[in-house]
Amino acid sequence: NAGVMQNPRHLxxxxxxxxxxxxxxxxxxxxxxxxxxxxxxxxxxxxxLQKENIIDESGMPKERFSAEFxxxxxxxxxxxxxxxxxxxxxxxxxxxxxxxGGDTEAFFGQGTRLTVV
Amino acid sequence: xQQVKQNSPSLSVQEGRISILNCDYTNSMFDYFLWYxxxxxxxxxxxxxxSSIKDKNEDGRFTVFLNKSAKHLSLHIVPSQxxxxxxxxxxxxxxxxxxxxxGTGTLLAVQP
Numbered sequence: 001n002a003g004v005m006q007n008p009r010h011l012x013x014x015x016x017x018x019x020x021x022x023x024x025x026x027x028x029x030x031x032x033x034x035x036x037x038x039x040x041x042x043x044x045x046x047x048x049l050q051k052e053n054i055i056d057e058s059g060m061p062k063e064r065f066s067a068e069f070x071x072x073x074x075x076x077x078x079x080x081x082x083x084x085x086x087x088x089x090x091x092x093x094x095x096x097x098x099x100x101g102g103d104t105e106a107f108f109g110q111g112t113r114l115t116v117v
Numbered sequence: 118x119q120q121v122k123q124n125s126p127s128l129s130v131q132e133g134r135i136s137i138l139n140c141d142y143t144n145s146m147f148d149y150f151l152w153y154x155x156x157x158x159x160x161x162x163x164x165x166x167x168s169s170i171k172d173k174n175e176d177g178r179f180t181v182f183l184n185k186s187a188k189h190l191s192l193h194i195v196p197s198q199x200x201x202x203x204x205x206x207x208x209x210x211x212x213x214x215x216x217x218x219x220g221t222g223t224l225l226a227v228q229p
Contacts, residue, residue, distance in 0.1 A: 004160070033216060042123075042206060042219040043161070056214040091160055095215070105151060106217065108160035 004029075004094050004109035005074075012115045013082045021077040021112045025094030032075040033093040033106060034067060043091060049075060082116045089113050120144045121209050123220035131228050136194040138223050140207030143188065147209040151217065152181060152192045155204045164205075165192070197227045 005024040013019050025032050030051050035043040048056040049069035060067065064082075069075040079086055090113075093106040122141045130136045140150075148169045153161035167174040167181045167190065174181050180193045194201055207220040 006160075031215075035217075035219075042121075042221040043208075043217075045216045045218065048214050048216055056216060059216075093160075093217075105163035105166060106215075108153075108162070110158075110160045113158075 004092055004107050006090075006092050006109035006112050008112060009110065010113050010115070012117060014117055015083060016081050019079040019082050019086070019114055019116075021079075021090050021092075021114070022074045023077070023092030023094075023109060024074040025092075026107055029094035029096050029107075031095045031097070032069050033095075034075075034077050035091045035093065037089045037091065037111075039088070046077070079114075082114075084116045087114055087116045119221075120147075121207055121218050121220040123205075123207055123223050125223050126221070127224040127226070129226045129228060130197045132199055133196045136192075136197045136201065136225055136227065138192040138194075138205050138207075138225065140190050140192075140220055141188055142190075142209055144209070144211070144218075145185075145188070147211040147218075149210045150181070150183060150190050151208045151210070152179075153206045153208060153219075154201075155206060155222070161206060194225075197225075199227045199229050201225060202227050 032049045034046040037043045045059040047060050047067045064080045066078045089111045091111045093108045095106045151166040152164040155161045165176050165179045167183050183190045204222045204224050206222045208217040
C-alpha cells in the first residue's frame with residue numbers, strides 16, 4: 001500500500017544552490033498539494049497542482065520557487081538560489097479526483113527536510 | 118493573518134483521562150474542518166473531520182465538536198493513551214481549491 005512518496009527525506013544545500021524536491025502521489029490520485037513547515041510553525045499552503053496544471057499558487061513565494069506536475073512522473077518543487085530562510089520541512093499531500101475538502105482527507109508524505117548551510 | 122488558531126502550544130494529560138484540544142477560526146467561509154496528528158520527522162496523519170453543517174462527529178475515541186457561532190472547534194480524546202502523544206493540528210478548508218489552512222499545532226503529552 002504505497003502512500004505518498006517524497007524524496008529525498010533530507011537535503012542539504014549551500015546558499016545559492018538549487019533544491020529539487022520530488023513527490024509521487026498515491027496511486028489513483030491526480031491532485032497534489034505542497035506545504036511548508038518552518039520551525040515552530042504550522043504547515044503553510046504553497047501550491048496546488050493537477051496533472052500538467054497549476055490550480056492555485058497563492059502560497060508560493062514570488063521569486064525562486066516553482067512547481068510542476070507533469071503528465072508522467074512525480075511532482076517537483078524547485079527552489080533556485082536557496083537562502084538560509086528556505087530551511088524547513090516541505091510536505092506533499094495528494095488527493096483523488098473530486099476531493100472536496102473534508103469529503104476525503106488529503107494524504108501526506110513524510111516530508112523533505114531542507115537544510116541550507 | 119492567522120485564520121486558524123490553536124492558542125495552546127502544549128497540553129499534558131494523565132493516561133485514561135480526557136484530552137481536549139481547541140481551535141478557533143476567523144473565516145466563516147470554511148466548510149470543512151480536519152484534525153491531523155503528527156509525530157516528529159513524519160508527515161501529518163488524518164484523524165477526523167467535520168462538515169460545517171454538523172456540530173459533532175465521532176470516531177472511536179475521537180470526537181470533534183463544532184460551534185459555528187463561536188467559530189470554535191475542539192477535539193476530544195477519551196480515554197487518552199500514551200501513544201496519543203504527538204502534535205495535533207487543526208485545519209480548515211473551503212472554496213474552490215480545497216487547500217488546507219493549518220493552525221500552529223498543540224503538543225499533547227499523555228503521561229502514563
